[in-house]
Amino acid sequence: MKVKISTARKQEIIEGFYNLSKMNGLENTSIAKIGKHLDMPPSLIMHYFPTRDILISSLIEYILEQYLLIFEPITKELEEKKDIDLSIIVETLFSRNWNLLFDDGVFYSCYAMIFRNEQIKNDYRILHEKLRESLKEILDNNREMEGRDTTMLAEQIFVVVEGAYYYLSMIVDEASYNQKVDYFKKQVYDLLRKNDLRVL
Amino acid sequence: MKVKISTARKQEIIEGFYNLSKMNGLENTSIAKIGKHLDMPPSLIMHYFPTRDILISSLIEYILEQYLLIFEPITKELEEKKDIDLSIIVETLFSRNWNLLFDDGVFYSCYAMIFRNEQIKNDYRILHEKLRESLKEILDNNREMEGRDTTMLAEQIFVVVEGAYYYLSMIVDEASYNQKVDYFKKQVYDLLRKNDLRVL
DNA sequence: TTTTAAATTGAATACTCATTCAATAAAATA
């Protein structure tokens, strides 16, 4: 029980940090502001997170956890059905769930830190490897994928998904947004059925 | 002449801002620090860029200009040769020129701002559209591409390139870095020669 | 040369920042 109150507080602080960053941007979210937001003196925040760097590391940990969660529904479904229709995967990857569950502004602000912090870079890499491994497992469980290089396939599919999310975030116009999504979905479907072509 | 000195100073300030951000991160680069770096009082910086927001907007303008420059060699070569081998394009897209000419940390820090600033979002979108249009033009000038939907193709190729740069930035291990690059190059080559498959 | 405008300086502003500290309150352990 003693440990419970401290972890709950930590969680509360991280979530407050995340929510404020969502609104004002990570770079404009100070410890004092988090304190005001949560009705808590800044010194209490520093009690649980001794330095700002530690606080940010914890935020990133939290964000990457959340990010991984988005993929969980598919993984769950796989365990039950043992053989998922591939179109469900594609549609899920391109559904806007990611954006809704998740703030891309904070995500990319944190992402930008990988270029100056090896630890953060490593955390990000591990997350992205996990996502690819999950997809590979799902593909391996599909009979249509027999004989395919599913490691490569998972890499190639995710590179489209990640490129798409990067690029689509700039597109406001709904019509062209939808058209581009169609392009990218088609691209992934082509990847999935490409084995006819392997001779080349 | 009178106007020249002011534009030169502005350029100097922006470049100082960019270079410091490269080292310390955008969020840690203050006007005072830029001033110290350039041996110039902060008030002079504020004379040319009345607010920090304006300074940041100008930095982004500068960055996007640089980004566009990377593609210029290809466009130049096109104008001369009128018919470029497609492999040159692919190799150029995946060459590490981009990273060398350019700091991804600053780029993504700025990118993260598109989620809270419509103007910046718009600037980024326009840049990315330009890149796609350049590629489309190059493809259109290639006889192998006759009858192909080069608009879609340019979108699909760039989504791979952008996804790749996003993802590869996390990869330190050289062997796996190279393997992934191979995957993505192959993916683009497949896109380029895919027309055999159009029946499906 | 005189006048006018732009460039540059340095000091001062009020504010926010992360962090420290000693004191108190609450809870867990003995």
Next chain:
DNA sequence: TATTTTATTGAATGAGTATTCAATTTAAAA
């Protein structure tokens, strides 16, 4: 219950922040 550990508070620190302003130097226009 008494004691020890943990949680919480509020005030204070000094350094850093963007921005303002009046004064001065430099250069262009007349």
